[in-house]
Amino acid sequence: MAVLHLKAKELVWVRRQRRSGVEVHRFVGGATQRARTGAPLRSWDVLAYVEGAVASYWRDRFDELQGPVQAFEFEDPESREVSANCHFEEGGVAVEASDRGPDVRLRLRIRQERA
Amino acid sequence: MRIFPQLLTGATAPEQVTRRRVANSVVTRNSSGYLKASAGESTGQVEWDMRFRSLTKSEWVALETFYDESEGPLLPFVFLDPLMNLLRWTEDLTQSIWVVSGGVTVTPTSDGYLIVNNGAGSGGVAQQVAIDATPVCCFSGEFRTLGPASQVTLSRSAAGLSSHGRVGSNWEEVLLTGSGNGDGPETFAISIPAGSSVEVRGLQLEAQPAPGEATLSQGRSGVFEEAYFVDGSLDVTVRGLDEYDVRVLVESAW
Numbered sequence: 190m191a192v193l194h195l196k197a198k199e200l201v202w203v204r205r206q207r208r209s210g211v212e213v214h215r216f217v218g219g220a221t222q223r224a225r226t227g228a229p230l231r232s233w234d235v236l237a238y239v240e241g242a243v244a245s246y247w248r249d250r251f252d253e254l255q256g257p258v259q260a261f262e263f264e265d266p267e268s269r270e271v272s273a274n275c276h277f278e279e280g281g282v283a284v285e286a287s288d289r290g291p292d293v294r295l296r297l298r299i300r301q302e303r304a
Numbered sequence: 305m306r307i308f309p310q311l312l313t314g315a316t317a318p319e320q321v322t323r324r325r326v327a328n329s330v331v332t333r334n335s336s337g338y339l340k341a342s343a344g345e346s347t348g349q350v351e352w353d354m355r356f357r358s359l360t361k362s363e364w365v366a367l368e369t370f371y372d373e374s375e376g377p378l379l380p381f382v383f384l385d386p387l388m389n390l391l392r393w394t395e396d397l398t399q400s401i402w403v404v405s406g407g408v409t410v411t412p413t414s415d416g417y418l419i420v421n422n423g424a425g426s427g428g429v430a431q432q433v434a435i436d437a438t439p440v441c442c443f444s445g446e447f448r449t450l451g452p453a454s455q456v457t458l459s460r461s462a463a464g465l466s467s468h469g470r471v472g473s474n475w476e477e478v479l480l481t482g483s484g485n486g487d488g489p490e491t492f493a494i495s496i497p498a499g500s501s502v503e504v505r506g507l508q509l510e511a512q513p514a515p516g517e518a519t520l521s522q523g524r525s526g527v528f529e530e531a532y533f534v535d536g537s538l539d540v541t542v543r544g545l546d547e548y549d550v551r552v553l554v555e556s557a558w
Contacts, residue, residue: 203542207368209376211536219328219349223378267542
């Protein structure tokens with residue numbers, strides 16, 4: 190599948206999370222234990238103004254990929270970095286009307302998972 | 305040792321920073337309702353909550369890269385407390401942490417300490433600080449003389465930096481700002497010419513380019529040599545070009 194990327198007219202915000210793949214366990218008495226659990230992963234929460242056709246494209250991709258079921262590659266709309274093995278969150282494509290004529294507000298929530 | 309990155313301004317932390325001390329105590333309550341509280345085995349924790357707003361892209365990339373290199377909360381790094389003096393015992397220059405040159409005497413006065421140099425060459429007092437990287441630091445203090453005007457030199461050993469000030473009978477600030485070269489622990493020194501005497505107060509070393517309000521260090525330095533990121537994830541909100549908001553929590557044993 191082609192890399193999915195967002196053609197936004199304006200990014201309102203991109204919230205990106207970098208998950209380190211490290212777990213910290215804290216014990217009574219102040220001791221801590223730190224352990225790697227896997228490779229670092231990212232997730233995104235994006236709000237953007239887009240054309241109606243772009244919103245339709247993302248809704249179609251969400252349906253085609255069966256929501257959170259199938260993986261895809263995603264290009265970060267801000268850094269342009271491509272990440273593999275991404276999945277939509279449950280209800281991860283939301284479209285709402287805006288006060289900008291034909292443009293709509295699109296919210297994407299995407300999460301990278303371990304392969 | 306890796307050190308927490310500074311912002312483009314040279315500051316370590318944003319304006320909005322909170323430091324929280326967590327004491328390690330053990331409290332037990334018996335069946336009669338008596339409470340017994342005692343200190344725990346460790347000295348407790350200190351945690352910094354820093355809310356960075358409107359970071360530039362390069363500042364954000366430096367922070368994210370540092371987080372990745374640290375593998376999140378896995379690997380330790382050096383953190384220079386933005387709210388503490390990096391020097392120890394600035395309120396007591398007679399403590400052994402201060403190295404006094406030969407022929408130099410240091411005696412307390414009502415306002416600070418009088419440094420008298422009876423040696424053959426310039427001399428004064430110096431302190432080694434465990435900074436083995438290259439942060440911008442500001443070394444400062446207030447000086448005056450009880451007699452004729454005198455020169456005061458502040459220096460930073462590893463970087464070969466020095467700053468000179470000529471002080472008279474009124475308190476005057478002398479400061480030295482610059483980066484180190486990462487060659488190991490650095491010595492920050494005050495020296496005055498042979499035969500001169502200078503009174504000093506408010507010595508301060510901070511990981512920023514300009515002096516802040518003087519804080520007493522009471523034997524503790526703001527250099528935390530084994531700090532960790534608290535969270536297993538780092539969240540950033542990008543609001544536009546060069547507008548990155550991120551909250552970072554760092555912790556260390558106290």
